[in-house]
Amino acid sequence: xxxxxxxxxxxxxxxxxxxxxxxxxxxxxxxxxxxxxxxxxxxxxxxxxxxxxxxxxxxxxxxxxxxxxxxxxxxxxxxxxxxxxxxxxxxxxxxxxxxxxxxxxxxxxxxxxxxxxxxxxxxxxxxxxxxxxxxxxxxxxxxxxxxxxxxxxxxxxxxxxxxxxxxxxxxxxxxxxxxxxxxxxxxxxxxxxxxxxxxxxxxxxxxxxxxxxxxxxxxxxxxxxxxxxxxxxxxxxxxxxxxxxxxxxxxxxxxxxxxxxxxxxxxxxxxxxxxxxxxxxxxxxxxxxxxxxxxxxxxxxxxxxxxxxxxxxxxxxxxxxxxxxxxxxxxxxxxxxxxxxxxxxxxxxxxxxxxxxxxxxxxxxxxxxxxxxxxxxxxxxxxxxxxxxxxxxxxxxxxxxxxxxxxxxxxxxxxxxxxxxxxxxxxxxxxxxxxxxxxxxxxxxxxxxxxxxxxxxxxxxxxxxxxxxxxxxxxxxxxxxxxxxxxxxxxxxxxxxxxxxxxxxxxxxxxxxxxxxxxxxxxxxxxxxxxxxxxxxxxxxxxxxxxxxxxxxxxxxxxxxxxxxxxxxxxxxxxxxxxxxxxxxxxxxxxxxxxxxxxxxxxxxxxxxxxxxxxxxxxxxxxxxxxxxxxxxxxxxxxxxxxxxxxxxxxxxxxxxxxxxxxxxxxxxxxxxxxxxxxxxxxxxxxxxxxxxxxxxxxxxxxxxxxxxxxxxxxxxxxxxxxxxxxxxxxxxxxxxxxxxxxxxxxxxxxxxxxxxxxxxxxxxxxxxxxxxxxxxxx
Amino acid sequence: xxxxxxxxxxxxxxxxxxxxxxxxxxxxxxxxxxxxxxxxxxxxxxxxxxxxxxxxxxxxxxxxxxxxxxxxxxxxxxxxxxxxxxxxxxxxxxxxxxxxxxxxxxxxxxx
Numbered sequence: 075x076x077x078x079x080x081x082x083x084x085x086x087x088x089x090x091x092x093x094x095x096x097x098x099x100x101x102x103x104x105x106x107x108x109x110x111x112x113x114x115x116x117x118x119x120x121x122x123x124x125x126x127x128x129x130x131x132x133x134x135x136x137x138x139x140x141x142x143x144x145x146x147x148x149x150x151x152x153x154x155x156x157x158x159x160x161x162x163x164x165x166x167x168x169x170x171x172x173x174x175x176x177x178x179x180x181x182x183x184x185x186x187x188x189x190x191x192x193x194x195x196x197x198x199x200x201x202x203x204x205x206x207x208x209x210x211x212x213x214x215x216x217x218x219x220x221x222x223x224x225x226x227x228x229x230x231x232x233x234x235x236x237x238x239x240x241x242x243x244x245x246x247x248x249x250x251x252x253x254x255x256x257x258x259x260x261x262x263x264x265x266x267x268x269x270x271x272x273x274x275x276x277x278x279x280x281x282x283x284x285x286x287x288x289x290x291x292x293x294x295x296x297x298x299x300x301x302x303x304x305x306x307x308x309x310x311x312x313x314x315x316x317x318x319x320x321x322x323x324x325x326x327x328x329x330x331x332x333x334x335x336x337x338x339x340x341x342x343x344x345x346x347x348x349x350x351x352x353x354x355x356x357x358x359x360x361x362x363x364x365x366x367x368x369x370x371x372x373x374x375x376x377x378x379x380x381x382x383x384x385x386x387x388x389x390x391x392x393x394x395x396x397x398x399x400x401x402x403x404x405x406x407x408x409x410x411x412x413x414x415x416x417x418x419x420x421x422x423x424x425x426x427x428x429x430x431x432x433x434x435x436x437x438x439x440x441x442x443x444x445x446x447x448x449x450x451x452x453x454x455x456x457x458x459x460x461x462x463x464x465x466x467x468x469x470x471x472x473x474x475x476x477x478x479x480x481x482x483x484x485x486x487x488x489x490x491x492x493x494x495x496x497x498x499x500x501x502x503x504x505x506x507x508x509x510x511x512x513x514x515x516x517x518x519x520x521x522x523x524x525x526x527x528x529x530x531x532x533x534x535x536x537x538x539x540x541x542x543x544x545x546x547x548x549x550x551x552x553x554x555x556x557x558x559x560x561x562x563x564x565x566x567x568x569x570x571x572x573x574x575x576x577x578x579x580x581x582x583x584x585x586x587x588x589x590x591x592x593x594x595x596x597x598x599x600x601x602x603x604x605x606x607x608x609x610x611x612x613x614x615x616x617x618x619x620x621x622x623x624x625x626x627x628x629x630x631x632x633x634x635x636x637x638x639x640x641x642x643x644x645x646x647x648x649x650x651x652x653x654x655x656x657x658x659x660x661x662x663x664x665x666x667x668x669x670x671x672x673x674x675x676x677x678x679x680x681x682x683x684x685x686x687x688x689x690x691x692x693x694x695x696x697x698x699x700x701x702x703x704x705x706x707x708x709x710x711x712x713x714x715x716x717x718x719x720x721x722x723x724x725x726x727x728x729x730x731x732x733x734x735x736x737x738x739x740x741x742x743x744x745x746x747x748x749x750x751x752x753x754x755x756x757x758x759x760x761x762x763x764x765x766x767x768x769x770x771x772x773x774x775x776x777x778x779x780x781x782x783x784x785x786x787x788x789x790x791x792x793x794x795x796x797x798x799x800x801x802x803x804x805x806x807x808x809x810x811x812x813x814x815x816x817x818x819x820x821x822x823x824x825x826x827x828x829x830x831x832x833x834x835x836x837x838x839x840x841x842x843x844x845x846x847x848x849x850x851x852x853x
Numbered sequence: 854x855x856x857x858x859x860x861x862x863x864x865x866x867x868x869x870x871x872x873x874x875x876x877x878x879x880x881x882x883x884x885x886x887x888x889x890x891x892x893x894x895x896x897x898x899x900x901x902x903x904x905x906x907x908x909x910x911x912x913x914x915x916x917x918x919x920x921x922x923x924x925x926x927x928x929x930x931x932x933x934x935x936x937x938x939x940x941x942x943x944x945x946x947x948x949x950x951x952x953x954x955x956x957x958x959x960x961x962x963x964x
Contacts, residue, residue, distance in 0.1 A: 542884060599881045606886035607904025623878045631883065641926060641963035643890040646883070653881035665879065676876050683875045741875065 087115045088133055095134065098176050099141045101168050112179040134180070134215065138222050145169065146227040155238035156256065162235060163259030169223060170266055177215035224267050224277070232281060235260055239282075240289040243328065247293060257328050265330050275333050283335050286328065287342050290321065294346040302351060307358045311373050314347040318380075349381045360391040363432070364399075371436035379440075389442055393450040396429050400454030412482075415489035416500065422483070423515050426451060448522070455522040456481045484523050488532030491516050494547075495555065496540050501547040509548070513555055517562050524820035527780060530568050533559075537572060538609060539765045541579050542602060542650050552576070563817050574608040581605075589634055599627050602651075603635060603644065616649045618670065619697040621677035649702070649766055657720070661746040662755030666720070669762050671698060671706040676720075679741050686724075686738040704730040705766070707739065713761055717748040720761070788821050788829045796839055796851035804847040889926045889963055891934040897951050898939035907936035926963040931955045937962060 094108045119126040145165040152158040239260045242252050264278040294317070302310045321343045322336065329335035348355065355378065362371050378384030403425060404411065411418035429447050437443035458481050493500045494509050494516075501509060523529060540546045553576055560569045582602045589601055604610070620628070632644055651670045656663055668676070674696045678687060687695075693703055708730035710721040723739045746753035791814045795807060802810075808826060815821050830849070833839050842848035889903050899908040906924035927937040933952045935943070943951060950957050 542882075544882075598878055599883060602882065602884045604884070604886050605904065606888040607902060610886050621878075624881055624883075627881070627883065631885070635887070639887070639964050641890055641928065641961060642887045644885045644887050646885045648884075650884040651882055654879040656877045656879050658875060658877075670881075670883075673876075673878075673881075680874050680876055 085129075087119050088130070091115045092133070092137065095137055095176070096141075099137065099169075099172060101172065109179070116179050116181075130180075131214075131218070135218055135222065138219055139226065142169075142222055142226050146230065149227070150231065155241055156252070158231075158234065159238050159242070159256040159260060162231070163256060163263070166223075166259065166263045169219070170263070173216050173219050173266075176219065180215045220267055228263075228267060236281060236285045240285055243286070243324070244289060244293060246324070254327055261328060261330060275330065278330055278333070279335075283329065283333075283338070286335075287339060290339060291342055291346050294343065295350075298347050298351060302354065307355060308370060310351075311355065311370070311377055315373055315377055317347060318343055318377075344380045348377050348384065352378070352381065352384060356387045356391075359388045360395065363388075363391050363395045363436075366432060368432065368435035372438065375437050375440070385442060388437075389446045392433075392437075392443060393446045396447060396450035397453045400425050400429070400451070401457055401459065404454065404457065405459065411486075415486040416493060418483075418486045419490040419516065419519065422455065422519055425454065426518065452522045452524070455483050455519060456524045480525050480528065481523075483519075484525055484529035485532050487516055487519055487523065488529050488536060491533060491555075492536035492540070495552055496536075496545050497547045506548065506551070509551060510554075513551070513558065517558055521562060524816075526564065527784065527818045530564065530818075531776070531780060534568075534572065534575075535767055537575065538650075538767060541575060543652065543762065543765055565817055571608060574605070578605045578608050585635075585638070588638075589631070592634060593630065599631075601631055606645070610647065615645060615647060616671075616699060616702055617697055618648050618674050618702075619695065620648070620670070621674055621680075623677070624670070624673070652762055652765065657745070659741070659743045659745055661744065661753055662757075664745070664747060664756070665758040667758070667760040667762055669706070669765065671696070671702060672710060672761060674698065675703075675706055675710065676741075683741065684743075686740040688735065689733050689737045689739070690735040692739065702766075704733055707733065709761060709763060711739070713763075716759070718742060718745050718753075720745050784819055784821070784825065785829060787815060787818060788825060789833060791815055792826075792829060792833060793838060793851075796849060799851070801842065801848055801850045803845075804849070807849060889934065891926060891928075892932065893934070896936045896939055897933075898935050898943055901936070903934065903936060907938045909938055910936075928960045928962075929955070930958050930960045932960070 091112060094104060094112050097104050097108075116130065119130055149158065149161045149165055152161045239257045242257055245252060246254075261278070261282055264282040265275060267277050297317075298310075298314070301313050305313070318340070322340055325336045325339040329339060355374065359371075359374060362374065375385065375388065378388060403421065407417075407421060411421055429451060433439060433443045433447045491513065494504070494512055495501065504512070520526065520529060537552070540552070546552050553573075556569060556572045556576070559572070560566070579602070582604055585603055586601050590597065628646070635642070635644060648670045652668065653670065653673060654665055654667050655673060655676065657666055657676075658664075675692060675698075678692060678695045679685070689703075689707070692707070693700070696703060698706065707721070707723070711719050711723045713719060720742055721739050722742050723733075723737055725737065727733060727737070746755075747757035747759055748754070749757075788811070791811055792807070794814070795802065795810050799806075808823075811821060811826060830839075834841065834849075837852055839849050839851055842850055891903055894902050894904070896903050896907060901908055901911070903926050905911070910924040925937045926934050927940050928934045929940075929950050931950050931953050933950050935951075940957070944957055948957050949955060
């Protein structure tokens with residue numbers, strides 16, 4: 075078409091262009107004019123010569139190929155690995171730089187070729203277009219250059235290159251140093267050579283990365299076994315740890331960043347260094363845990379956590395260790411801890427701290443290890459080998475047999491709690507902060523107790539005693555404790571009941587003040603009139619014939635109360651009431667804090683101070699039931715803290731059960747409080763001991779009531795779940811049940827089964843006809 | 854053993870009050886429990902023990918001071934007793950005792 079005037083052909087222009095192109099390829103200096111001329115020439119050839127662009131491209135290719143051939147000769151002339159790499163990298167470096175310059179003048183060429191090929195709808199061209207034409211990376215000439223390099227020189231020597239590079243890396247692993255730039259250079263050439271626009275790293279990954287990985291794996295396969303055999307597991311772990319760090323750093327240096335190679339390599343190393351030796355390494359974990367080698371364990375944890383399933387066996391080892399060490403500790407000191415709740419709780423806390431610090435120092439408080447610790451500690455806390463609380467099993471009530479032993483821990487924990495909250499030598503010794511932190515410790519252990527209902531019962535009994543005897547060390551702390559119990563998730567109805575007791579005692583205090591101002595002469599009496607619902611539901615009263623001095627007050631109090639309230643009835647709880655009496659004998663005068671029962675017994679002597687009174691007569695005088703009278707008398711003839719007892723008896727027995735009807739008792743006229751070996755003329759002693767809240771019989775009933783309550787709670791929870799779910803499988807039901815009840819107690823499988831049967835029998839629910847393990851709610 | 858001292862004992866020290874007693878009362882802390890004087894422990898309307906607040910009050914009082922004594926008991930002429938809260942809701946619909954169907958009239962209120 076355009077074959078006439080002014081037209082420029084490729085053949086005209088090329089002779090002038092070629093030297094410039096060659097200069098560029100060889101990285102020789104090109105003047106600014108030459109550089110600009112090249113642009114001009116490309117432009118005119120493309121514009122005027124129809125076949126120009128193709129001819130231009132072919133010519134360019136020829137020259138590039140020629141240049142590459144020369145470069146190849148230069149590189150291959152090197153025989154030695156390092157020199158070969160060096161030469162290659164130098165050549166490649168030059169060439170690659172050129173890849174960024176040479177394409178620029180030929181941009182016009184690309185546009186022309188692309189426009190044509192666009193008509194013939196070539197896929198590559200359209201992608202290229204999309205990928206932004208001006209981008210050098212996608213440039214046609216650049217691609218031409220890289221492809222040529224790839225096909226000619228690279229294909230020929232890539233194996234040699236790779237091998238040389240790997241040899242260098244290997245040498246570095248063995249401690250020799252070399253110019254790391256050599257390996258990096260090879261890698262860069264692999265990365266940059268790729269002209270596949272979808273996967274730019276293809277060549278790199280298939281060759282360099284694969285070779286690197288393989289070499290690494292082979293190297294460590296050999297080394298790991300060697301090290302393990304020669305130096306044992308512990309030093310091997312150090313070796314592996316160090317090597318992993320080294321390899322990671324090396325990978326960062328030699329592998330392409332951002333390609334995922336580093337991660338892949340690390341994984342590979344982990345597999346060879348750890349994964350393949352897992353059983354050998356793990357065999358060491360239990361002994362290390364036992365020895366408390368936190369540093370080594372930390373190392374082991376760090377290593378094994380890198381491989382899948384590496385940590386699970388350590389978790390098991392830790393759990394087993396805690397259980398066995400904890401129980402061994404308990405069994406070893408069984409003598410002390412069964413009798414002393416302070417020692418026991420301190421022991422438990424000590425164990426907890428020990429295990430926690432192990433989990434912290436060795437396993438950095440990793441949540442998985444904390445769970446293992448909790449699980450194992452729970453076993454220790456709830457263990458029944460050292461001592462147990464015998465509860466009648468639910469079966470006993472419903473007619474079959476068997477007992478379910480439970481840990482005594484909740485009882486002892488409640489006792490310890492009482493020692494902290496009551497005025498005791500312990501609570502006096504401690505500062506307020508210390509008491510608080512110990513109460514927090516109690517709550518911590520409480521968290522692990524399965525049968526919290528037992529704790530609750532004992533705690534409530536202790537609180538009752540403290541409130542009735544006014545023996546709280548700090549009433550603020552008492553109420554704080556109630557809130558803390560609420561915070562740790564104790565059941566609301568239980569906590570509310572405790573709170574209600576505080577409320578009630580305040581109401582009663584107000585009433586007492588009124589009583590004392592209304593009737594002025596009664597400064598010898600304090601009254602506590604409490605809400606039976608909050609304090610004493612179901613507990614049984616004990617009859618006693620009160621001394622006249624006390625009896626006189628009763629009608630007056632009742633009269634007063636009737637004026638204040640209506641519709642209420644009063645029941646006297648003399649087993650809870652108490653007082654102070656003065657005892658005078660030849661030695662001196664003593665104030666005695668006593669229970670009302672003790673008072674009733676002692677006042678029997680007021681009419682006949684020097685007489686010996688038989689058991690039978692005391693029984694007639696006091697009207698106390700046999701067990702209570704025995705217990706009361708025993709507290710007066712054998713009070714543990716006293717050197718000289720208040721009462722003497724004959725014949726002497728070692729056990730209150732051995733009192734007979736004819737055993738006689740008399741007041742010890744030599745009674746005195748002894749201090750530093752000298753009898754005192756004045757003094758005060760508390761003979762109340764632990765205030766009895768219930769009789770022996772009602773204690774058994776109490777245990778029954780715990781079981782009974784558990785049964786009701788279980789039934790209640792089952793119905794609650796079924797109401798919501800309508801139908802549910804046995805396993806799902808069991809787990810939901812535990813979830814609901816766990817703040818009170820852990821329902822045994824047996825009890826759940828019994829209650830399910832009972833509910834089915836009573837038509838609250840039924841089994842599915844098709845699936846015996848599915849339950850259906852029946853409204 | 855100083856048997857002859859027995860007569861003299863205590864007299865010198867005592868202020869003259871009850872001089873002849875070996876044990877004298879100084880203080881008595883008497884404990885009693887009160888409960889509503891009812892025939893049936895459970896409120897037939899809400900099925901909660903009358904000594905506890907009724908269900909409604911338990912729900913409401915959860916947030917403010919628990920254990921308030923406001924939920925009292927009421928006796929009808931028929932001598933049946935219920936939570937006052939429960940009964941006052943009940944009579945709005947049906948002015949009869951839920952247990953004996955007698956016309957409801959209040960005999961007395963707990964205080």
